[in-house]
């Protein structure tokens with residue numbers, strides 16, 4: 426201590442006062458800071474308390490908690506979507522020059538959805554216009570969100586304005602139960618709808634391909650059917666809304682080609698089958714497969730001696746794309762010329778599905794064509810096209826698809842219960 430007193434003793438009085446003042450100031454400033462902090466904390470606590478009270482009041486008043494709870498799964502879904510990059514089928518890169526903007530009417534249907542797959546994978550930009558009368562979003566859902574894909578829920582009986590280079594015009598109910606369900610609507614779709622699409626093609630200088638049908642030959646008296654054959658159609662029968670609808674749609678195409686120089690292509694499509702066809706559309710392929718899978722007798726209308734030829738969906742899609750991009754503007758049959766009687770076909774499906782399937786004959790349908798077989802010389806000559814997929818290969822793929830669909834619907838019935 427003595428050493429300490431001695432140590433300070435050499436400092437003069439003024440300096441000692443100065444040091445005391447500094448210590449004093451430090452003490453006063455520290456006391457003020459502590460006090461200020463105390464009051465800030467108290468203030469914050471007061472505010473938090475008020476916020477909390479407000480929140481409680483609002484939560485009770487507006488039931489926000491329940492609302493937040495409801496939003497949670499959605500937020501989770503968004504987070505999952507952001508984390509997981511969506512996987513799309515592989516798409517070829519096409520330069521600006523080669524990439525086309527393509528409209529597919531009826532693109533959510535059986536044929537349309539397969540065509541959309543092929544066009545997108547080839548690198549084009551595709552817009553689907555569909556009113557979902559017989560089509561399903563599920564058929565094209567694997568493209569939703571892709572930058573080259575657009576989907577419009579629209580009825581083609583009303584006009585639509587789009588900028589496109591090509592139009593594949595497929596929109597129309599295609600199976601007898603579907604087109605007979607509302608014959609006037611079927612006529613409107615094939616007449617007014619086709620006029621709207623031709624008007625669009627004219628405005629934007631797009632090429633239009635019409636998905637016509639072997640039904641334009643009606644119950645043919647010429648066999649096999651060549652494109653030059655004018656057909657044998659009952660204009661007032663139950664199928665007329667479709668048959669005559671397609672016939673006048675063809676007439677409209679060639680009128681627009683002649684008068685307004687619209688580039689048209691007409692595909693006369695024969696019976697086509699494959700995955701994504703409707704399970705209950707009443708057509709022979711789906712009828713037989715469903716009946717065989719459910720262990721029911723296969724219903725054959727009439728004697729079963731009437732013939733059909735069946736092409737697999739991928740063959741049709743190739744044919745449509747080749748025709749659209751060809752220089753040939755007259756109608757072209759796209760179908761498989763290998764002919765089977767309905768009875769042979771029933772036996773083939775029964776054997777492929779397995780099990781013991783009975784065949785039951787019921788009364789002949791009105792206006793049911795007796796023979797159907799395309800002459801495909803034009804397609805061979807002008808498109809270099811012919812079907813490649815053998816019937817049995819196509820049938821196996823289609824049966825596998827139907828089995829999966831049946832399993833899904835069984836599972837969803839269980840969930841409903």
Ligand SMILES: NC(=O)c1ccc[n+]([C@@H]2O[C@H](COP(=O)([O-])OP(=O)(O)OC[C@H]3O[C@@H](n4cnc5c(N)ncnc54)[C@H](O)[C@@H]3O)[C@@H](O)[C@H]2O)c1
Pocket residue numbers: 530531532533534535536537554555556557558559560561579580581582594595596597598599600603614618636637638639693694695696697698
């Ligand atoms: N599948 C065949 O065996 C076959 C044979 C000959 C011709 N075709 C023709 O091919 C085309 C496609 O047939 P599919 O078997 O895919 O039939 P589908 O019923 O599966 O597809 C037709 C699509 O057109 C849509 N559509 C119907 N009316 C419409 C409207 N007014 N506006 C917008 N969209 C509409 C439907 O919702 C559906 O998505 C049809 O024009 C049909 O006449 C098909």
